[in-house]
Amino acid sequence: MRKFRIAVLKGDGIGPEIVDATLLVLNKAREIFGVEFELKEGLIGGVAIDETGDPLPEETLELCKSSDAVLLGAVGGPKWDDLPTDKRPEKGLLRIRKELDLYANLRPARVWGPLIDASPLKEEVVKGTDMIVVRELTGDLYYGEPRGVFKEDGMRVGINTMRYTEEEIRRVVRMAFEIALKRRKKLTSVDKANVLEVSGLWREIVEEERKNFPEVEVEHLYVDNCAMQMVKRPSSFDVIVTSNMFGDILSDEAGVVVGSLGMLPSASLGDRHALYEPVHGSAPDIAGKGIANPVATILSAAMMFRFSFGLDEVGDLIERAVERTLEEGYRTPDIRSEGCRVVGTQKMAERIAENMERLRS
Ligand code: IPM
Ligand code: MG
Numbered sequence: 001m002r003k004f005r006i007a008v009l010k011g012d013g014i015g016p017e018i019v020d021a022t023l024l025v026l027n028k029a030r031e032i033f034g035v036e037f038e039l040k041e042g043l044i045g046g047v048a049i050d051e052t053g054d055p056l057p058e059e060t061l062e063l064c065k066s067s068d069a070v071l072l073g074a075v076g077g078p079k080w081d082d083l084p085t086d087k088r089p090e091k092g093l094l095r096i097r098k099e100l101d102l103y104a105n106l107r108p109a110r111v112w113g114p115l116i117d118a119s120p121l122k123e124e125v126v127k128g129t130d131m132i133v134v135r136e137l138t139g140d141l142y143y144g145e146p147r148g149v150f151k152e153d154g155m156r157v158g159i160n161t162m163r164y165t166e167e168e169i170r171r172v173v174r175m176a177f178e179i180a181l182k183r184r185k186k187l188t189s190v191d192k193a194n195v196l197e198v199s200g201l202w203r204e205i206v207e208e209e210r211k212n213f214p215e216v217e218v219e220h221l222y223v224d225n226c227a228m229q230m231v232k233r234p235s236s237f238d239v240i241v242t243s244n245m246f247g248d249i250l251s252d253e254a255g256v257v258v259g260s261l262g263m264l265p266s267a268s269l270g271d272r273h274a275l276y277e278p279v280h281g282s283a284p285d286i287a288g289k290g291i292a293n294p295v296a297t298i299l300s301a302a303m304m305f306r307f308s309f310g311l312d313e314v315g316d317l318i319e320r321a322v323e324r325t326l327e328e329g330y331r332t333p334d335i336r337s338e339g340c341r342v343v344g345t346q347k348m349a350e351r352i353a354e355n356m357e358r359l360r361s
Contacts, residue, residue: 003036004309007067009060012046012089013282014292014345015073021294021349022071022301025321028353029305029314032360040067044096045075045089045282055092061099069308070096070275071301074282097137102268102275103168104175105135105247106303109254109264114326118259118335121231129258131237132183134176135247137268139168142244162198164243169205175269176241177213186217186238190226190246202243226250230257251279262293262334265300267307274308276300290344293332295322298352321355328355 008023010016029035042060049055055075064070075089085091096102110130111119119126144161151157173189180187189206191199203220210218221229223246230237230250234257242250255261264279278296286292302318305311330351331340343351 003038004069005038005040005067006304007060007064007070008039008041009044009064009070009072010041010047011044011073011075011282012077013074013284013287015045015075015282017288017290017292017345018278018294018297019071019073021345022297024346024349024353025298025301025318025356028356029318032317032356033311033314035305035309035311035314044072044092046077046080048092049080049083049087049089055087055089056095056099061096064096064100064273064275069304070100070273071297071304072275072277073297074278074280076282077284077287094142096275097268098143100273100275101138101270102273103136103138104172104269105133105137106179106267106269107133107135107247107251107254107264107279109133109251109258111258112263112323112326114323114329115259115263115335117337119257121234121257125232126234126257128235129237131234131254132179132239133247133251133254134172134179134239134241135251136164136168136172136242136244137247138244139164140244162196162243162245164198164201166201166205169202170209173206173209173241174212176239177209177216180216180239181213184238185215186219188219188221188226188237188240190221190223190240190242190250192223192246193220194222198243206241223250227253230254234258255279260293260335262296262332263299264296265298265303267300267303269307274304276304276308290346291333292345293334294345294349295332295352298322298349317356317359318352320359321352324355324359325351 010019042063141160141162144163147160149158191202193199193203255264261280268275302315305314329340336342
């Protein structure tokens with residue numbers, strides 16, 4: 001079997017803890033399946049600013065470009081909060097997405113049976129929820145020009161620009177249709193077409209592409225309505241496709257609907273590169289305490305085995321081991337519930353790795 005090159009970017013806050021915990025699972029995959037990796041670490045975010053003055057040093061970018069996949073922890077923290085937006089740790093993340101052209105961000109959110117009581121919603125509402133947000137990741141307000149704070153007639157004016165070319169919309173919409181084909185064949189496209197021209201174009205492209213995927217049922221929702229429907233009828237969603245800004249917001253909502261943001265993995269895919277990271281942030285308030293939930297990162301690694309390495313059986317085993325570990329009652333504090341066994345980051349990952357061994361055949 002070939003050796004997979006993984007760029008490991010631990011980042012800030014809880015990033016190093018959750019990535020280290022995930023490496024236990026990678027090691028277990030190596031033991032069980034004989035998959036070989038070459039892991040190389042790179043700096044990103046606040047630690048990169050401290051060491052090099054740049055949240056995405058050239059060396060890190062080169063490392064990512066020459067790797068088969070990137071595994072990322074999280075970036076950001078209060079230490080760098082006063083820096084201007086273009087110098088902040090988050091800029092490292094935004095630049096890597098753009099430089100690697102990772103235009104489709106897949107954020108699956110499903111309820112895990114043993115965790116159903118972790119959702120703030122009633123069990124009968126959330127039961128059976130299994131959706132995936134396909135968020136466009138390289139356009140929109142995040143990157144549009146002009147941007148900045150300018151002076152106009154002696155008054156400060158803040159400007160950001162919502163911008164999409166039809167090709168940028170089409171490629172992510174197509175990917176969402178293709179994902180829907182492999183799932184329950186239902187696509188919800190989310191926009192704000194009652195107000196925004198960009199959304200009008202988005203809707204047109206979805207309608208054009210729909211002709212190529214006649215088996216897929218399509219619904220269009222305005223983003224405000226979608227935010228509401230997601231808490232009213234979460235289990236009715238299958239694939240949601242939306243722009244960068246709306247997807248950022250809706251995917252956090254999806255996370256809490258199914259229990260905890262600490263469980264939500266993501267894959268950011270382009271035509272040549274792929275990056276895997278948890279949806280949650282660097283959680284500076286609990287950094288260094290060894291209590292962060294490593295599951296979102298571990299499940300991101302499972303997505304890496306599927307999408308980047310074509311090893312579905314490894315991805316399956318990791319997911320089954322996570323489920324078993326939850327069934328056994330192991331919980332990190334963010335998902336604690338009565339009668340459960342609360343453990344730290346490392347212990348949680350160790351148990352998942354042990355369960356991979358147990359469930360292997
Ligand atoms: C996310 C995060 C990032 C985003 C931040 C950290 C720049 O919220 O990945 O959802 O807004 O994309
Ligand atoms: Mg976000």
